[in-house]
Amino acid sequence: MQVVQYKRHEDHLLIECTNGMIKITPYTNSIIRIRYTVEKEIGIKESLIVETNAQEPVLFSVNETDNGIKFSTSDVQIEINKQTCALTYTDSSGKVLTKEPDRGGKTLVPVEVIKSVFDENTEIQNSKNVDGARAKAIPEKHIVDRTAYHTKLEFEWSDDEAIYGLGSHEEGILNLRGTHQYLYQQNMKAVVPVFVSTKGYGILVDSYSLMTFHDDIHGSYIWTDIDSEMDFYFIHGPNFDQIVKGYRHLTGKAPLLPKWAFGYVQSKERYKSQEELISTIKEYRKRQIPLDTIVLDWMSWTGELWGQKSFDPERFPNPTKMMDDIHELNAKLMVSIWPIMNNDGPNHVEMKQKGYLLGNQATYDAFREEARDLYWKQANAGLFSHGIDAWWCDCTEPFEADWGGEVKPEPEERLRINTQESKKYLDPGFINAYSLLHSKGIYEGQRKTTETKRVVNLTRSAFAGQQKYGTISWSGDIAANWETMRNQIADGLNFCVTGNPYWTLDIGAFFVSKKAQWFWNGDYQDGCEDLGYRELYVRWLQYGTxxxxxxxxxxxxxxxxxxxxxxxxxxxxxxxxxxxxxxxLLPYIYSIAGWVTHQDYTMMRTLAFDFMHDPKTYNIKDQYMFGPAFLVNPVTDPMYYKNGSIKIEDASKKRHIYLPSGTDWYDFWTDQRMFGGQHIEAPAELETMPLYVRAGSIVPFGPNIQYSSEELTEPVELKVYKGQDGSFMLYEDEGDNYNYEKGEFSTILIRWEDDKNRLVIEKRRGSYRGMKSSRELLITLVNGGEVRSVPTYSKQKVVYNGEPMSINFN
Structure with missing residues (x-):
């Protein structure tokens, strides 16, 4: 494929090739959109993930060289090979970031798009499994809807390049080099078609179909199943925070979750009544164990009316009173809802009468705005109007087909049967986007109903752009064993590096025991009575903290x-x-949440976010940064008990850890200071998950409280870890509602000047209703002195009234 001619337009470069056209459009100086088609012209596409205002006016130049055409902004250069139309991406200095193979790296293969036809002769089979109600249609007819393309985008990656992203999967892979990944939505698979590289760039693929990623014997490429053309975005960093910022510029900012969402959430399968929910909260309060949220899992509805969005009047006789009681206990309620409805409940009948159900006559069509509006109307009338606080949108990949049988199907077989089931009911080019549209309906519906409660939506699936709808994704129905816990760390890191900031899991895993089905694969038949499970649960909860x-x-x-x-x-x-x-740690955590919204920060950080200069961190998949200060090192091997409460004799109570270079580190529990750039064996007794704090960190600690909004008169402690300059931006607002979008929040920049032994608290910026005019602060300086010496402490109490102040330590 050769360049025939090219033309510079006001906002893009259009290149005509012997086999198709390439359109290169700058969205910012560091974000470039590339589209390739073999049709006669570039198509008109309304993106589901990219914001309509994401494209900015950008100055760019186009210059012809002997071998190619060079497209340049102030940050990025793309050279197009005249002979093959292969693209090479460099930074402004000419340093190569990545490239396509010289022979050309863009392939489109025509494919017929087959759609099912559902009519009065279609047989519907209703069933139920451990993953909920199911309805499968057996269509008798299929039609060719259109011709589309398989697309293949190839790369030549450097040997020393690490690649992360693509969402949360179950294999525990962090660095994607030398691996492959199947990208389709499924329980325990949450797809985000974004990857980032330690060479300082990211790729966002604007496709909603089945995809595969390869860096293996078959090549290095992204393949998509059904697209009208190839469409992707190149995002230059060079650091990961800047790449994430670029991604959110394209796909939308992450709104701020309420402060209570960062407290402890108690859930199980399942609380069955109004009385049980309230009595559980009361027990937490009686024991003085902090708690913010309790969760009502499936079957809040009556009897067999699966997916009905209302309370069973027998078990929840007065839901408004129930919510008043829960709120009086300073707690919140999250309720599980499903996109699947059957058994002719009121919600199901209404959806069916309106024609808003997909071909199985059970799953609502989230791709239709009017269907999303009705879904919200039902959720509001049956649940939200009574005062519930948060949504748990379960089964947001509603067409799984392999959750049965004793043997787990092979990966390729799982891909086939699950995507075939999805393609029955959804356009084959859109099977990965259901969760995105489902989340959109919940977010927009609640925002239109009230601004007093921030949207909180826990979803089992995800997609690019879903972060703008107030979602947290969890990793699905995992099993209780040490290998699963170990794998989850990398899975969560790869999810968050895509730019979707909020990820979690079932602490202790969903399935604890072992049963006949392949997925019911826990190691602990006696559950919490098994000392082996208690050890695993404690380690999981330490990680979950x-x-x-x-x-x-x-x-x-x-x-x-x-x-x-x-x-x-x-x-x-x-x-x-x-x-x-x-x-x-809530003052620290909520400040970071404020950064996520206002500065496009990432809370849960693979080590390359902060230590890209240290290649030793690239393949470490069981350590990560939580915000700017904490190096988290979960313990992922048993030290005390095997399953069956069998005691482990003479097991080491240490964990191997790498302390990244470029900084010193403090053991959080002992305040001992250590050099970076070294491997250590860290103490890891059951009471202690190894936790290290980067030198120069400023960490705000609040008092011991029972719920996130509790106000005590005790001072906030600012703990400063000496060793290098540092800063922290303390963020505060009302804790709920959307007034922060109107500028009603405050920030206080706190700086540590290490050489001067001085802490500077700058003038408070902004204000919000209920803000304290002054506060007492306890400043604790941790001085590790020489590495491995006994730490010393200096403490000062000050009153901060919003004006600049300096605290000197001698």
């Missing part, structure tokens, strides 16, 4: 704290210790 959402959930065994022992026992005390630590 440093996730964006801190949530326990699962089946087979209860999950309340007192199920794991009583006060004075190591399991109970350690669980309570970490829940209380989470609450003391």
């Amino acid at each position: 440093f996730l964006p959402m801190f949530r326990s959930h699962g089946t087979d065994t209860p999950r309340e704290v007192w199920r794991f022992g009583e006060p004075g026992t190591v399991f109970y005390d350690t669980i309570v210790k970490f829940i209380k630590l989470r609450y003391r």
